[in-house]
Amino acid sequence: METARLNEIVESYPTPTGKILGILEQVQREDGYLQKDVLKTLAEKLEVPLSELYSIATFYSFFTLEKLGRHVVTVCMGTACHVRGAPALADTLKALLKVEEDETTQDGKFQLTTADNDFTVTSARCFGACSMAPVLRVDNKIFGYMTPERIPAVLKQFGWEEDTHQNA
């Protein structure tokens, strides 16, 4: 994000220091993530410690520190979904979208983006839709009763194309 645009966002609030969440939310929406440099500039501008902004950015799952793809596929890893097969969904997604995990974070979360930047696969805790477990979310759409077999059809709705070479 350009500094000019950041200034605009900050100045749109009469009391920016009380509106840190709002500002970060706007940046996340426009950039798709919270860039380190943007956070640093913001910390200086608002005169709040960078540690505080980083703390907020890592607390709310709405914020990400790495760029997201055009579509975000979120696998619910809540208890109900986990029990009903969420790990298999995650594995299938990773295989289909050809994203590899270089390392799993200690909390078992992952966020992987395809090389063409079309898709990001990530995990989250309970969506509150356990009755339809296991649940997938693509952008703002929820897909319940998911099975690995149904995933390609879902992805196709979002412009994914099956790699035919591999199947041959």
Added chain:
Amino acid sequence: MTIQITINGNPCSSEAGESVLTIARREGVEIPAFCHDETLAPYGACRMCLVDVVSGPKKGVTTACTLQAMDGLEIITDTPEILRLRKVLLELYLAQAPKSKTIKALAAQHGIKKTRFAKKVHPEDPLQGQCILCGLCVRVCRDIMGAGAISYIGRGQFTEINTPFYEENDACLGCGACAQVCPTQAIAFEDITGTRVMKSWSETKVPLKQCAACGNYFAPVPFTAYAYEKLDPAIRDEIRDLCPDCRRKEMTRKAILLRAEGVGR
């Protein structure tokens, strides 16, 4: 305004609005507490200081540190319910900070040797498996020192304390106030010739200041800048860039000179 409150049946006088934990400590009543420091605002994070309010506007179990004294307040610090809750907390702390001697000792005092909860173990933890997330280091760094070099990262059971992006942070003054307030001695730093290395805070390095007289390193540069700014200019000029030892010598020398002059006159 002076008021009366009752702790474990004993009347104590205090100021209205004082923290009940502060009063209890002054009266010699022992209440375990991890997240309270008299220089900081009550926080109520660690939950160790639970007491039972038996007479007051809101009866029941609450944290003593955040409880404000008012006339007629009556509390008990060791009901069976309080002891039961404390034991659960200690079990949780044994899981959160399995390496902490402080926690182990207090748990043992309460007859707790084991925890039913999954212990947090990761060998590379910069806080050495001893952090109980009381937040004192974060608050002293931000609210007292004005640096804000560290904060909470993440949330829930994965919360950690460290510098933003787990990178060296030049906001750190190297003062070590964090290590000073830490109830479990989780924070490590080391002075290696001329540099203070904050091992727990992503290896943040802070240069040390050399004494103008003897050449010994005596305090982190940013911290002395912070301290000198707070000092009366007259005193500041007098202590200049001397280490405490040389400062003492210098003052003695001056005093002797003054004397000598007086005698000479």
